[in-house]
Amino acid sequence: MSGSTVLFRVDATAAMGMGHLMRCRAIAEAVAEQGGTVVFAMVDPLPAAQAMMDGVPARLLSLPGPAGSQPDLQELLGLMRSLHPCITVVDGYHLDDAYWRRVAEEGPLAALWDAADRQDVCADVIIDASPNASATAYAEISAQALMLLGPRYALIRRDIREAARQVQLPLSQRQQVLVSFGGSDPLNLSMALLPVLRQRLPASVDITVLAGAAYPHHQDLRELADKVVPPVQVVVNPPSVAPLFCRAGLVISAAGGTIGELVALGLPALSVVVAQNQAAASVDGPYPCIDGRVPGAEQRIAAQAAAMWQDLPGRERMVQTLRGVVDGEGAVRVASALLTTHFRERLPS
Known part of the structure; x- marks a missing residue:
C-alpha cells in the first residue's frame, strides 16, 4: 500500500460537526476514482463515519485520544511509516501547529485550511476553496507549498x-x-x-x-x-x-x-x-x-x-x-494534484 495512498487525518464530533470530514470525503472519493488508495485516521470516529468510508471506498483506522495528544500523534506517525502515503492530508483547527509540523517532518503534508492564521507548518500543499483565499498570505507561512486556492478547488462530493x-x-x-x-x-x-x-x-x-x-x-x-x-x-x-x-x-x-x-x-x-x-x-x-x-x-x-x-x-x-462560479470539479483537481505532483522527498525522522 504505497505510491498512490492518501492518508487523511480528520475528526468529527457532535460539538465539532462533520464539515471537516465531509470535505475530506470529497477529495477521498476523487482519489479513489483516480485509482488511489484512501485511508482515514480519526479519534473516536462516529458510527456514521464507517458507512461513509464504505461509500468512498476507504479504510478507517481509530487513533487513541484525546485528539492532538502525543498518543494520537505517535500513532499517526506510525501509520505514515507503515503505509508510506504519497501525502497526508490534515484538517482540523483542534490540532496545533506543533502537531502539523511533526507530521510534515515525517512526510509530505497537505494542509486543508480556511485562513492563513497559523505559523509555518512546512506544508507541501495548501487547500482553501474560500473565494477570499490569499496566495500572498499563505506564502508568508508556507512559501514552498503548492497553492490550491479559490472556488476552482471547491470540494464537492461525488x-x-x-x-x-x-x-x-x-x-x-x-x-x-x-x-x-x-x-x-x-x-x-x-x-x-x-x-x-x-x-x-x-x-x-x-x-x-x-x-x-x-x-x-x-x-x-x-x-x-x-x-x-x-x-x-x-x-x-x-x-x-x-x-x-x-x-x-x-x-x-x-x-x-x-x-x-x-x-x-x-x-x-x-x-x-x-x-x-x-x-x-x-x-x-x-x-x-x-x-x-x-x-x-x-x-x-x-x-x-x-x-x-x-x-x-x-x-x-x-x-x-x-453560473460558472463553482463547476463541481474541485475535488477532482485536488485529488489529481495530490496523486501526480512530485513532492520533495523526506527522510524518516
Missing part, C-alpha cells in the same frame, strides 16, 4: 458533482424550502427555526429539514415537525443529499462547505453562520448571510427566507449570477 452535470428543474416548479445546518447543527437552530419558518411561509410550501448523523436531537425534531401545521418533513442522514437539494426552490444552509455545493447546483440560498470559522469565509460570499449565533437569529432567518421565497425573480437572478 453525488453533488454528478447532479450538477444534469439539467435542473426550473425554480418556478419547485415548492420546497430545505433547511440544513450541517452534520451536527451545533446551535440546534433546526428546532428553533422550524415553527417560526412554518408560520412565515405559505401553507402550500413544503418544508424539509435535513438532519445530519451527528445531530443529537433527531427524535425531538421529528416530534416538533409533526406538531406544526402543515407538518414538516425531517430527513436524517440520507445516502445522498443531491435529490433533496435538486427539489428545493430555496435552501437555508449553514455557511460551511455546503455553500460550494449549492453554488455548483445553481441553487438560491440563505447562508447562516453557526461556527466561528464560517464568519470569515462568508465575507463576500455568494449568498446573503445571517449570523445564527446571536439571540433571536431564528426570527431574522425566517423573515429573510420568507422574503426571498416571495421574490421568485430575485431568486432566478441569484441563480444566474452563480
Whole structure:
C-alpha cells in the first residue's frame, strides 16, 4: 500500500460537526476514482463515519485520544511509516501547529485550511476553496507549498458533482424550502427555526429539514415537525443529499462547505453562520448571510427566507449570477494534484 495512498487525518464530533470530514470525503472519493488508495485516521470516529468510508471506498483506522495528544500523534506517525502515503492530508483547527509540523517532518503534508492564521507548518500543499483565499498570505507561512486556492478547488462530493452535470428543474416548479445546518447543527437552530419558518411561509410550501448523523436531537425534531401545521418533513442522514437539494426552490444552509455545493447546483440560498470559522469565509460570499449565533437569529432567518421565497425573480437572478462560479470539479483537481505532483522527498525522522 504505497505510491498512490492518501492518508487523511480528520475528526468529527457532535460539538465539532462533520464539515471537516465531509470535505475530506470529497477529495477521498476523487482519489479513489483516480485509482488511489484512501485511508482515514480519526479519534473516536462516529458510527456514521464507517458507512461513509464504505461509500468512498476507504479504510478507517481509530487513533487513541484525546485528539492532538502525543498518543494520537505517535500513532499517526506510525501509520505514515507503515503505509508510506504519497501525502497526508490534515484538517482540523483542534490540532496545533506543533502537531502539523511533526507530521510534515515525517512526510509530505497537505494542509486543508480556511485562513492563513497559523505559523509555518512546512506544508507541501495548501487547500482553501474560500473565494477570499490569499496566495500572498499563505506564502508568508508556507512559501514552498503548492497553492490550491479559490472556488476552482471547491470540494464537492461525488453525488453533488454528478447532479450538477444534469439539467435542473426550473425554480418556478419547485415548492420546497430545505433547511440544513450541517452534520451536527451545533446551535440546534433546526428546532428553533422550524415553527417560526412554518408560520412565515405559505401553507402550500413544503418544508424539509435535513438532519445530519451527528445531530443529537433527531427524535425531538421529528416530534416538533409533526406538531406544526402543515407538518414538516425531517430527513436524517440520507445516502445522498443531491435529490433533496435538486427539489428545493430555496435552501437555508449553514455557511460551511455546503455553500460550494449549492453554488455548483445553481441553487438560491440563505447562508447562516453557526461556527466561528464560517464568519470569515462568508465575507463576500455568494449568498446573503445571517449570523445564527446571536439571540433571536431564528426570527431574522425566517423573515429573510420568507422574503426571498416571495421574490421568485430575485431568486432566478441569484441563480444566474452563480453560473460558472463553482463547476463541481474541485475535488477532482485536488485529488489529481495530490496523486501526480512530485513532492520533495523526506527522510524518516
